[in-house]
Structures are given as C-alpha cells and as structure tokens.
Amino acid sequence: MKPTFQLPNYPIWVGPLAQTFPAWFESAGYTQVFLIADAETRKHCLPVFLQETGLSADVPGTTIPAGEHFKNMHTCAHIWQDMLAAGLDRKALVINLGGGVVGDMGGFCAATYKRGVDFVQIPTTLLSMTDASVGGKLGIDFNGIKNAIGLFGDPVAVFADPIFFNTLSDRELRSGFAEVIKHAIIGDAELWDQLQQLNDLRAVHWPSLLKASIAVKVKVVELDPFEKDLRAVLNFGHTIGHAIESYFLNTDTPLTHGEAIAIGMFCEAELAPASTRLPRTALAKLLRRFFSFRTIPVEAFPALWELMQQDKKNTSGKVRIALPDAEPYRLHWLEPAFVELERSLTVYEDTIKAGL
Ligand SMILES: NC(=O)c1ccc[n+]([C@@H]2O[C@H](COP(=O)([O-])OP(=O)(O)OC[C@H]3O[C@@H](n4cnc5c(N)ncnc54)[C@H](O)[C@@H]3O)[C@@H](O)[C@H]2O)c1
Numbered sequence: 001m002k003p004t005f006q007l008p009n010y011p012i013w014v015g016p017l018a019q020t021f022p023a024w025f026e027s028a029g030y031t032q033v034f035l036i037a038d039a040e041t042r043k044h045c046l047p048v049f050l051q052e053t054g055l056s057a058d059v060p061g062t063t064i065p066a067g068e069h070f071k072n073m074h075t076c077a078h079i080w081q082d083m084l085a086a087g088l089d090r091k092a093l094v095i096n097l098g099g100g101v102v103g104d105m106g107g108f109c110a111a112t113y114k115r116g117v118d119f120v121q122i123p124t125t126l127l128s129m130t131d132a133s134v135g136g137k138l139g140i141d142f143n144g145i146k147n148a149i150g151l152f153g154d155p156v157a158v159f160a161d162p163i164f165f166n167t168l169s170d171r172e173l174r175s176g177f178a179e180v181i182k183h184a185i186i187g188d189a190e191l192w193d194q195l196q197q198l199n200d201l202r203a204v205h206w207p208s209l210l211k212a213s214i215a216v217k218v219k220v221v222e223l224d225p226f227e228k229d230l231r232a233v234l235n236f237g238h239t240i241g242h243a244i245e246s247y248f249l250n251t252d253t254p255l256t257h258g259e260a261i262a263i264g265m266f267c268e269a270e271l272a273p274a275s276t277r278l279p280r281t282a283l284a285k286l287l288r289r290f291f292s293f294r295t296i297p298v299e300a301f302p303a304l305w306e307l308m309q310q311d312k313k314n315t316s317g318k319v320r321i322a323l324p325d326a327e328p329y330r331l332h333w334l335e336p337a338f339v340e341l342e343r344s345l346t347v348y349e350d351t352i353k354a355g356l
C-alpha cells in the first residue's frame with residue numbers, strides 16, 4: 001500500500017496498522033526488534049498493536065514510567081541497558097509505541113545506541129501523531145529545561161492509526177487538538193472551516209482530519225528541515241504557551257501542553273497585527289468550545305515574562321513570537337514588550353470573566 005506521505009527519508013502511513021505495518025515490516029527484513037513503551041501504552045496500546053500487526057507477544061523491549069517527568073537521562077540509561085542486555089545489534093529495529101515522550105526519547109536512545117539503529121514511530125496520542133513524530137526532532141529534558149539535549153534523526157517510518165484514541169483520555173485528546181487547530185491556521189483554510197463545525201472530538205472522522213493536519217506539518221518540515229526560519233511558525237502559541245505551561249508545572253494543577261498552547265494562541269493572536277489576518281474572534285470561539293480557560297493572576301504576569309526571556313527563539317535579548325502570516329506557510333515575527341504581554345493577558349482574563 002502506498003504511504004500517505006513520502007518524505008525524503010521516510011514514509012508516513014495514516015490508517016489501520018493491520019493494512020500497512022505487516023507488509024512494510026516483512027519487506028524491511030529486520031531480524032531483531034526491540035519495543036519501547038511506557039507503563040500506560042504497554043497496558044492499553046501494546047495488546048492492540050500486537051493484534052493489529054500479528055507480532056509475537058514475547059517481542060523483547062522495555063517499559064518506562066509514563067509522563068514528561070521521566071523524559072530524562074536516567075530513563076535513557078535504563079533503556080540503553082535493556083538494549084544491551086537484549087543483545088541488540090546495529091541491524092535491529094526499535095519500535096517506539098507511545099506518545100511524544102516515548103517517541104522523542106525512544107528515538108533519541110535508538111539514534112545514539114551503537115551510533116544509531118533504525119527506529120519506527122507508532123504514535124498513540126493525537127499530539128504525537130500530528131506533531132511529535134513528524135520532523136525528526138529527538139531529545140530529552142535536562143536540568144529542568146525541556147528538550148535541552150537531543151538531535152535531528154529520522155525514523156525509518158511512521159504509522160499513525162487512530163485506533164489508539166479508544167483508550168486515550170478526553171483531556172489528552174483535547175490537548176493534541178490544540179496542535180490541529182494550530183496547523184489549520186498555518187496552512188489549511190479548508191481544515192480550518194471543518195474545525196469550526198466540530199463539537200465532539202469523539203465523533204470526528206480521524207483518518208481524514210489527521211491526514212490534513214499532518215500534511216501541514218510535513219509541508220513546513222519539507223520547506224525548512226532544520227528550523228532555519230519558516231519552521232518557527234509551528235511555534236505559534238508556544239512562546240506565551242510554554243511560559244504558562246512552566247508556570248503551572250509545579251503547582252497542584254498543572255496544565256497539559258495543549259491546554260497551555262490554547263491559552264498561548266489566544267494571547268498571541270491578540271497581539272497579532274491586522275496585516276496577519278489571523279482569525280482572532282473565530283479562534284477564540286473555537287478554543288473556548290474545547291478548552292476551559294484557567295485564570296492567570298495578575299501577580300503571575302512578571303513571572304511569565306521572565307519565563308519568556310528563556311525562549312529558544314529569542315535573539316539579542318529580545319522576546320520573539322512566531323505568528324502565521326496572512327499567506328499560508330509564511331512567518332511573521334513579533335517582538336513584544338512586557339506591556340503587550342500584560343495587555344493580551346488582561347484581554348484573556350476579561351474574556352473569562354465575561355464568560356464569552
Ligand atoms: N519532536 C517533536 O517535534 C515534538 C513536537 C511536539 C511535542 N513533542 C514532545 O511530545 C511530548 C508530549 O507528547 P504527548 O502529549 O503524546 O505526551 P505523552 O507521551 O506523555 O502521553 C500522554 C499520556 O498519555 C498516555 N498515553 C499515550 N497513548 C495512550 C493511549 N493510546 N491510551 C491511553 N493512554 C495513552 C501516556 O502514557 C502518557 O501518560 C513532550 O515531551 C514534547 O516535548 C515533540
């Protein structure tokens with residue numbers, strides 16, 4: 001079966017694993033495989049994966065604890081140890097079965113083990129299907145900094161099958177949906193129109209929506225594989241969003257990545273000049289339909305500004321926000337001052353208070 005997308009170095013299939021993976025796997029001819037899952041995906045996704053692909057239940061591999069908290073060097077050491085113990089050679093295939101954490105870290109471990117073994121991404125969250133497993137960015141968190149250590153390394157293939165959403169929580173599904181919204185705004189007016197019609201993520205026809213959303217990421221990556229310029233457009237919502245995510249990280253009520261990015265997109269759209277023609281009102285309405293916005297106290301504004309100073313995109317000490325421009329696949333840089341952040345957050349707070 002023809003891949004849904006063929007990138008320069010690897011194919012991406014969107015659709016039932018049973019129709020794609022077994023034939024690909026057989027023709028690839030790997031003699032050794034090693035499967036990486038986290039505790040949750042081992043429980044919920046591995047049985048589905050085995051059933052769909054016909055792989056034997058005693059496939060060697062390792063299980064890591066679930067969650068961003070474990071995306072670190074210690075977990076890598078554990079993975080590499082298990083790879084060595086399994087006697088993995090350089091001709092083996094590593095299978096990453098999980099969300100973005102398993103994909104980023106499993107890919108990183110595979111790309112560095114014995115100077116690199118092949119790996120395949122089997123994303124199991126909406127976020128990892130539409131975003132994390134496309135584009136070859138691999139890595140782990142270090143010293144409290146997200147994705148501080150890593151490299152660009154392509155998988156040999158990606159298989160995105162929405163069958164895994166059956167066990168994914170509503171909250172995680174919504175979280176990934178924030179990136180789908182982002183992709184629509186960056187490059188697909190038709191997808192954007194479709195999203196306006198949605199009310200229930202459980203009733204979505206995922207194969208077509210995934211294809212449209214992945215297509216935007218694929219196009220951006222093809223235009224700018226090493227993030228020299230345009231690829232920064234994928235950071236729409238992320239400058240303010242990441243600061244908000246970090247701010248709430250060590251509280252009793254952390255936000256998911258997508259929840260933080262939803263707020264970030266709202267605020268960044270508020271700052272966008274009219275020339276970008278960002279659909280501000282429609283975006284706010286769509287975000288409000290799917291995300292329950294959290295109040296951000298005024299006292300937090302300076303702390304958020306402080307966090308934004310650490311953003312990777314900044315140059316010469318200035319905070320930079322990457323916005324989609326009026327034309328699809330165009331980037332518009334903004335260099336806001338603190339007062340503008342304050343203004344956008346005040347509009348955000350007023351919107352919550354008004355119950356809009
Ligand atoms: N490489 C990139 O370009 C890129 C892009 C975006 C995000 N990321 C990374 O992705 C990570 C976030 O990914 P994520 O949101 O998938 O988080 P995740 O991998 O932590 O998964 C979220 C939770 O859902 C569970 N889970 C996964 N699939 C499931 C399923 N089908 N059923 C039940 N439970 C399931 C996981 O065990 C985990 O507890 C971050 O570390 C981020 O840095 C990378």
Ligand SMILES: [Zn+2]
Pocket residue numbers: 131179238257261
């Ligand atoms: Zn994101």
